[in-house]
Amino acid sequence: MRVYLDNAATTPLDSQVMQQMCAVMEATYGNPSSIHAHGREARTVIEKARKTIAGLLHTSPAEIFFTSGGTEADNTAIRCGIIDNGITHAISTRIEHHAVIHTLEAMEKAGTIKLSFVDVDSKGNIDYIHLERLLQDNERSFVSIMHANNEIGTLNDIERIGDICEQYNAIFHCDTVQTMGHYPHDLSKLKVHFLVGAAHKFHGPKGVGFLYVNHKIKIKPFVYGGAQERNMRGGTENMYGIVGLAKALELAYADMHRHTQYIQSLKSYLMQQLLYYIPGIEFNGETDADKSLYTILNVEFPDTEIADMLLFNLDIAGISASGGSACSSGTDIGSHVLTAIGASATRPSVRFSFSKYNTTQEIDYVVAKLREFFPMNT
Numbered sequence: 001m002r003v004y005l006d007n008a009a010t011t012p013l014d015s016q017v018m019q020q021m022c023a024v025m026e027a028t029y030g031n032p033s034s035i036h037a038h039g040r041e042a043r044t045v046i047e048k049a050r051k052t053i054a055g056l057l058h059t060s061p062a063e064i065f066f067t068s069g070g071t072e073a074d075n076t077a078i079r080c081g082i083i084d085n086g087i088t089h090a091i092s093t094r095i096e097h098h099a100v101i102h103t104l105e106a107m108e109k110a111g112t113i114k115l116s117f118v119d120v121d122s123k124g125n126i127d128y129i130h131l132e133r134l135l136q137d138n139e140r141s142f143v144s145i146m147h148a149n150n151e152i153g154t155l156n157d158i159e160r161i162g163d164i165c166e167q168y169n170a171i172f173h174c175d176t177v178q179t180m181g182h183y184p185h186d187l188s189k190l191k192v193h194f195l196v197g198a199a200h201k202f203h204g205p206k207g208v209g210f211l212y213v214n215h216k217i218k219i220k221p222f223v224y225g226g227a228q229e230r231n232m233r234g235g236t237e238n239m240y241g242i243v244g245l246a247k248a249l250e251l252a253y254a255d256m257h258r259h260t261q262y263i264q265s266l267k268s269y270l271m272q273q274l275l276y277y278i279p280g281i282e283f284n285g286e287t288d289a290d291k292s293l294y295t296i297l298n299v300e301f302p303d304t305e306i307a308d309m310l311l312f313n314l315d316i317a318g319i320s321a322s323g324g325s326a327c328s329s330g331t332d333i334g335s336h337v338l339t340a341i342g343a344s345a346t347r348p349s350v351r352f353s354f355s356k357y358n359t360t361q362e363i364d365y366v367v368a369k370l371r372e373f374f375p376m377n378t
Contacts, residue, residue, distance in 0.1 A: 013203060075222065
């Protein structure tokens with residue numbers, strides 16, 4: 001049996017998305033920037049997709065900009081949001097995705113900003129009082145805090161963060177790559193200036209995403225070279241990817257409640273089985289349904305002689321997952337997220353991430369294989 005439990009990295013392409021993309025590939029091939037009939041047809045396809053996404057997020061199509069994915073969207077929001085608005089202080093956490101934290105660190109190293117980090121606890125929850133203190137003690141700030149952590153699944157209260165940022169006139173950027181298509185986002189109510197999505201995280205194609213830019217914020221292009229995306233991103237649009245993105249998000253919203261319940265049941269079942277069969281097991285990050293992303297479970301296994309080979313052995317058994325350990329003292333190897341929350345540097349951790357395509361039978365197979373690697377209860 002082959003089992004794919006690395007959906008936080010990327011998800012399988014939905015067959016309905018593929019069909020939609022193939023139909024456009026076969027029938028629509030004009031350049032969307034061309035003014036002739038073929039070009040206008042291609043432009044119509046793109047704008048229809050933009051309108052679909054905007055409608056699902058309760059915002060204006062004029063605030064949706066297509067990108068090559070979440071990383072470009074994050075980079076655009078951070079660099080342009082900071083530079084074009086004259087911001088000299090940024091606030092983030094040490095458990096953000098590298099697309100965020102590396103960008104901010106590079107800007108700090110260049111002398112563009114001073115960078116402050118909000119405290120997080122051992123479960124990855126941010127200290128909202130500390131966030132307020134940082135906003136109080138510094139001039140107007142750029143705040144970049146994700147909705148859900150991509151390694152441990154802990155959810156942040158982005159409504160609360162938005163309210164705090166508004167109180168201190170801060171610019172709020174939220175990396176929603178892991179929650180887009182899995183949780184509803186109402187941008188008519190959420191107080192956020194930048195928000196991002198990547199199609200391949202919710203059964204769409206790789207290489208395409210989008211950036212939401214609140215109309216109250218003005219930024220210059222991140223990529224120059226053409227007048228595409230209303231002069232905001234040069235380069236011929238990935239029309240087929242954009243079509244797939246819109247279709248995937250449409251499908252995700254249509255079945256969100258059912259998929260949430262089903263996937264949460266798989267996560268809960270795996271937790272129960274592991275707790276019963278593997279003594280000493282622990283979980284990194286929050287696990288309660290209202291505090292944790294239902295698609296992710298980060299498991300810290302007991303120390304074992306095969307710790308360094310656990311993922312390899314799972315792979316040999318046909319199980320795809322991801323993982324690592326906290327950085328050991330004096331080294332620069334391991335997960336920066338697990339290090340930041342104080343996880344064990346010696347015990348192996350594995351991130352299992354689920355989708356609508358996983359089954360209970362697959363979970364049973366994973367547990368059976370893990371029982372071969374660790375002392376089990378009988």
